[in-house]
Amino acid sequence: DAGITQSPRHKVTETGTPVTLRCHQTENHRYMYWYRQDPGHGLRLIHYSYGVKDTDKGEVSDGYSVSRSKTEDFLLTLESATSSQTSVYFCAISETANYGYTFGSGTRLTVV
Amino acid sequence: GQQLNQSPQSMFIQEGEDVSMNCTSSSIFNTWLWYKQDPGEGPVLLIALYKAGELTSNGRLTAQFGITRKDSFLNISASIPSDVGIYFCAGQLLVDDKIIFGKGTRLHILP
Numbered sequence: 476d477a478g479i480t481q482s483p484r485h486k487v488t489e490t491g492t493p494v495t496l497r498c499h500q501t502e503n504h505r506y507m508y509w510y511r512q513d514p515g516h517g518l519r520l521i522h523y524s525y526g527v528k529d530t531d532k533g534e535v536s537d538g539y540s541v542s543r544s545k546t547e548d549f550l551l552t553l554e555s556a557t558s559s560q561t562s563v564y565f566c567a568i569s570e571t572a573n574y575g576y577t578f579g580s581g582t583r584l585t586v587v
Numbered sequence: 588g589q590q591l592n593q594s595p596q597s598m599f600i601q602e603g604e605d606v607s608m609n610c611t612s613s614s615i616f617n618t619w620l621w622y623k624q625d626p627g628e629g630p631v632l633l634i635a636l637y638k639a640g641e642l643t644s645n646g647r648l649t650a651q652f653g654i655t656r657k658d659s660f661l662n663i664s665a666s667i668p669s670d671v672g673i674y675f676c677a678g679q680l681l682v683d684d685k686i687i688f689g690k691g692t693r694l695h696i697l698p
Contacts, residue, residue: 517593517675517690518630565629572684575620578629 478502481566481579488586494553496582498566500546506569507549508576509533509541511562518565524549525572556586593676593689600666601697608692609660610676618679619652619659624691625672633674634661656681663694671696 478501488494498507508523510533520533522541530541538560540552553560563583567576593610600606610619618637622630634645636652636659643650650661659678663670676689 515690518677518688520686567629572679575622575632575635576630576686577632578622580627580629 479566479568479577479579481564481582483582484580485583486585488556488584490557490586491555494556494584496551496564496566496584498549498551498568498579500549500568502568502570502577503546504568504570504577505546506572507543508567508569509539509549509551510565510567511535511560512565512581513562521551521564553584556584558586560584561586591676591678591687591689593692595692596690597693597695599695599697602666602668604666606663606666606670606694607660608674608676609658610678610689611658612678613657614678615656615681616659616678617656617681617684618686619650620677620679620686621648621650621659621661622675622677623672624675630673630675666694666696668696670694 480499482497509521510518512518519535521539524530524543542550563581565581566579569576591610591612620635621633624630634643634650639656640654641652647664673691673693675691679686
């Protein structure tokens with residue numbers, strides 16, 4: 476399996492609290508992505524990174540921030556969690572911008 | 588915004604049957620990707636297509652990059668129980684290189 480690990484795998488948090496999800500890769504891929512998956516919506520891009528300290532917004536970035544201080548780690552932070560952010564979050568990596576992504580196993584986040 | 592229309596949303600078939608699903612759009616793509624997702628896991632890349640008209644196989648799976656660059660299809664021949672899951676198409680837009688995903692086709696296999 477490609478070396479991509481998401482943590483935690485499951486989390487329950489309260490509304491209004493900050494939450495950080497971690498994606499760690501051992502493939503030295505340049506591109507990293509955060510998606511959320513919701514029924515009826517498929518996969519939607521939150522933020523992505525094209526290098527250390529280089530990030531950009533996706534289509535559903537409101538309420539989320541990211542950081543990439545090392546090639547191998549891409550952090551997703553929910554600044555103040557809301558119930559609408561209950562979802563399954565996937566990290567993905569790719570060598571180039573148009574090559575197929577490798578996805579992590581996901582983090583199931585529940586905001587109560 | 589741009590979107591991919593993936594159909595059907597779900598399929599119920601008998602083991603051994605062939606399966607066909609497709610993605611269409613009004614936008615033009617320079618790459619098509621097909622993924623499968625098993626329960627509790629992330630999507631796994633099945634087939635990648637990079638040229639209009641390209642036909643690529645991966646075992647019992649065959650996918651094609653439509654000649655108009657606006658569509659793609661995936662066929663599965665002689666389905667088996669482990670084919671159950673959700674299949675996603677994804678396309679890289681020619682206009683800005685962004686990748687967008689279809690909403691998935693959920694495949695069920697009846698015993």
